[in-house]
Amino acid sequence: MSPEEANSLAQGVLAGERLALARALTQVENDTPAGRLILSETFPHTGRAHRIGVTGSPGTGKSSLVNLLARHFRQPPAGQAPRRVAVVAVDPSSPFTGGAILGDRIRMRDLTGDPGVFIRSMATRGSLGGLASATAGVVQLFDAAGFDVVLIETVGAGQAEVDIARLAHTTLVVEAPGLGDDIQAIKAGILEIADVLVINKADHPGVDGTERALRSMLEMAHPVRHEMHHHGQIETLHAYAAAPDPNAPLWIPPVLRTIATEGMGMPELMAAIARHKDYLQQSGDWQRRERFRLQAELDTLLQEALVARWRETVSAGVYQQAVDDLLRRKVSPHQAVSQLIGPA
């Protein structure tokens, strides 16, 4: 695609044209030069959307809840303006064939025909951790296109999905009764990323036990919130921002019950999401999360760019020699780095 075409797609995205948006999303998803150009051109117009992550084990009802959340944002109680809603639904690619069946739309048929809603399915394309590597870019385009809310449904590995916690302002972790025996299945890590815990399928037996177990695990998890893994290390969000206000209230993740098939518990869930957004804005966490996320993105791009540039400066032979030395245990990985780029 020519830069002129990419430019006109970017303008179309900013003007809210749906076909331009759909085509721009494809360029971003394929990480083409045009996609990068579109991301750069639309970036100044981003930062407004409320990004809400929906994660949790397979089949717990994430898509059904996303469908209901979108409907509630579209048809809010009297006195509130409807919000424009984008949905990004991620499903796994087959590691063997690279193909994928993206089935989350099945639960979102209520949303068709509404011009204030846009749903896009994505395959992970080999990336681990519940999102595709292009998901952040896709979300950014929806933000630029003027969607007030972006709902992001992850693959749902049921593991600590740090990527979604970093990308979203508000992360919902969806559990359901009777998933394995029982709560052992719920890893402590996934509780740490939850801003709101949802026990869906509350019509199923065992819901009391699930709630008790979740609440007691929640009490044990982390007095310190906002810790995130970054390149394998734990760093606190606060470290990157102005000193946090010690008087700011701490967010305690609420535990809510829903029955997505009947709409039960939705007003409460909507209220919890609104409260969390208020909390983020009043505590300064909105800005801190934004800063942390952009810094992580910058670091990733810097690493890729620096490595690529460095590789252009050394001969393949020197590099392969270092790998051979590692293999023969002549040097350690740390020593090899020192030899290649000089001591730190």
Next chain:
Amino acid sequence: MTEKKIRVLVAKPGLDGHDRGAKVVARALRDAGMEVIYTGLRQTPEMVAEAALQEDVDAVGLSILSGAHMGLVPRVVDLLKANGQGHVRVFVGGIIPDEDVAALLALGVTGVYGPGTLTDVIVEDIRKAVLPA
């Protein structure tokens, strides 16, 4: 740059409630490395066209067993064109009489497949129609 992925919408327009055939095709396309957006039962032509637009697919596969193909397929083709997606290739599976097959192909449908068609044939046809030669 990631290698170009073929994206296909598999939809089941109309009122009949059997989506076994559609699922078999969806799995075959996935196994051939394609990304299949599966939308489930009872889709209207409007729903199919809207999903095709949002997902920016290369092809749409319609599975129709109800006999209503001559009502549904032309409507989908028209809506795709009206949305600026005239390039999207349309494939139809179902029990379709010969004279209707000719009529559908004349409308611009790329392939029509009866029961028992080997999925390999469908995969190959989609590849050929979608990928630049």
